[in-house]
Amino acid sequence: MPKLLFARAPKDAIEERKIRKLAGARHAPADWIRRAQIIALSWERLRVPQIARELGCVEKTVRYRLARFNDQGLDGLGDRPGVGRKRRISEAERSQIIALARTSPPGRPVRDQATGEPAAADGTGPGAWTLDTLTQAVHELGIVVARSQVRRILLAEGVRWRRTRSWATSHDPDFTPKEPALLPSTPARRRE
Numbered sequence: 001m002p003k004l005l006f007a008r009a010p011k012d013a014i015e016e017r018k019i020r021k022l023a024g025a026r027h028a029p030a031d032w033i034r035r036a037q038i039i040a041l042s043w044e045r046l047r048v049p050q051i052a053r054e055l056g057c058v059e060k061t062v063r064y065r066l067a068r069f070n071d072q073g074l075d076g077l078g079d080r081p082g083v084g085r086k087r088r089i090s091e092a093e094r095s096q097i098i099a100l101a102r103t104s105p106p107g108r109p110v111r112d113q114a115t116g117e118p119a120a121a122d123g124t125g126p127g128a129w130t131l132d133t134l135t136q137a138v139h140e141l142g143i144v145v146a147r148s149q150v151r152r153i154l155l156a157e158g159v160r161w162r163r164t165r166s167w168a169t170s171h172d173p174d175f176t177p178k179e180p181a182l183l184p185s186t187p188a189r190r191r192e
């Protein structure tokens with residue numbers, strides 16, 4: 001049988017007022033409000049299962065929050081600092097990846113103004129950005145990141161790494177676009 005667990009008595013009137021005010025607040029962070037409600041209900045001598053039922057949470061959560069409050073007081077209502085996995089790449093490295101995706105690939109042909117012939121600045125580089133070519137270029141910059149992480153970074157920033165293809169135009173001199181239909185499919189009604 002689990003032992004009875006209650007929140008410790010408030011240290012002073014200020015602490016009690018803060019908890020009760022936060023428990024009834026409407027414009028505070030929701031997690032802080034819920035945690036303050038747990039403490040306030042415990043002060044009213046409700047047991048852990050009753051608090052969990054009333055607030056619609058798990059008994060384990062109630063026990064954890066009561067124990068943190070008993071140990072740390074008001075500071076126990078907040079989240080612990082540094083919770084979660086740290087980012088492996090810095091914001092500067094993320095910015096470099098995004099900037100690289102927004103540039104033209106080194107192997108993309110560009111029309112020469114004088115001759116009109118396409119020529120690539122770097123014949124060995126990729127002609128279009130793909131996730132594989134972007135990941136390889138990022139590795140050449142010295143940033144260690146996986147292909148899937150490059151994809152997540154670009155999707156989060158809304159950056160397109162592929163050039164959109166236009167199917168309506170062509171550089172082929174023999175290309176002729178479709179002609180518009182001679183007659184509309186539904187003739188217009190005459191108004192009288």
